[in-house]
Amino acid sequence: MVQGIVNESRVTDLSLSEFLLYGPQKETEKIGKTLMRKSKEGKVLKWDVDLDDSLCTLQEAFEQVEQTLGFNIELKFDDQTVYEREFLVHILRSVLQVVSNYAKDRPVIFSSFQPDAAKLVRELQSTYPVFFLTDAGNEIHNDERRNSLEEAIQVCLEGGLQGIVSEVKGVFRNPAAISKIKESNLSLLTYGKLNNVGEAVYMQYVMGIDGVIVDFVEEIIESTTRMMIRPPPSSSPLPSPSKDDDVAITRPEFSQKEISFLLKLLSQLIQH
Structure with missing residues (x-):
């Protein structure tokens, strides 16, 4: 969501750099694009979780997880x-x-x-x-x-x-x-x-x-x-x-x- 407007995108349609712009950012001074989610009924809802982190690649997960x-x-x-x-x-x-x-x-x-x-x-x-x-x-x-x-x-x-x-x-x-x-x-x-x-x-x-x-x-x-x-x-x-x-x-x-x-x-x- 950008400036109150919801833009629906498939993850597979995004480049890696575009994908990483969503949600919390690794550089804390930067503000990521707001993540939303769509219910099975088609409703667009806020992405709301107790704990969140920046998006990562599979390579980064392999390198950083125990x-x-x-x-x-x-x-x-x-x-x-x-x-x-x-x-x-x-x-x-x-x-x-x-x-x-x-x-x-x-x-x-x-x-x-x-x-x-x-x-x-x-x-x-x-x-x-x-x-x-x-x-x-x-x-x-x-x-x-x-x-x-x-x-x-x-x-x-x-x-x-x-x-x-x-x-x-x-x-x-x-x-x-x-x-x-x-x-x-x-x-x-x-x-x-x-x-x-x-x-x-x-x-x-x-x-x-x-x-x-x-x-x-x-x-x-x-x-x-x-x-x-x-x-x-x-x-x-x-x-x-x-x-x-x-x-x-x-x-x-x-x-x-x-x-x-x-x-x-x-x-x-x-x-x-």
């Missing part, structure tokens, strides 16, 4: 655009060149909602795992490959991908897909607002889901750890776990009937 932290590089593309293979190859090779030059020994995975891009990045390199992102039917897309976990499995098998990252409600609505994913030797991760609820994350642990993407990492770790700690034999209150505590963490044992009941209950709850 080396032990892994990167999930999401390859974003326009939902409404049909991309030619040559264009995707050009974009992906540019990203892969930066990763090759600067990732060093950092753990890296790639992910994308764009099925052709996900398959292509796997075709172009075999060093890093590639995951297919899916709404799993929570939103309907013109590309049928994006509309169900079954289609996501097919994308992964066709492209030699390592796994699926699904919106968590899609998994709770279709728990039978978990066994199909496991039988296909694929990993399953989830994302979504429900993953900020400890009980929902714990349920996924019980179901055998491999990992979750959450906003409040420390809070979720604490709440789920409490649920996983084996109760002490005495009737004394359970102390808060600390890093130095020698606690027994076990996966609870439920019968298939109990798990089936819980999944049906969850499926009903998330529809309301």
Whole structure:
């Protein structure tokens, strides 16, 4: 936004120098262009976050973020655009060149909602795992490959991908897909607002889901750890776990009937 006028631009239409002019600037005396965001309903809203920093390039992220932290590089593309293979190859090779030059020994995975891009990045390199992102039917897309976990499995098998990252409600609505994913030797991760609820994350642990993407990492770790700690034999209150505590963490044992009941209950709850 400049002088009260909102100019809508795609990131891909901006040069690097234009892109870096938005938001907080590295040189604090400079004022960046105001960032706005557009809702799914088309409303233009102010970009409002608790903490913000200047925009950076992927190279700068590799150079400045602690080396032990892994990167999930999401390859974003326009939902409404049909991309030619040559264009995707050009974009992906540019990203892969930066990763090759600067990732060093950092753990890296790639992910994308764009099925052709996900398959292509796997075709172009075999060093890093590639995951297919899916709404799993929570939103309907013109590309049928994006509309169900079954289609996501097919994308992964066709492209030699390592796994699926699904919106968590899609998994709770279709728990039978978990066994199909496991039988296909694929990993399953989830994302979504429900993953900020400890009980929902714990349920996924019980179901055998491999990992979750959450906003409040420390809070979720604490709440789920409490649920996983084996109760002490005495009737004394359970102390808060600390890093130095020698606690027994076990996966609870439920019968298939109990798990089936819980999944049906969850499926009903998330529809309301």
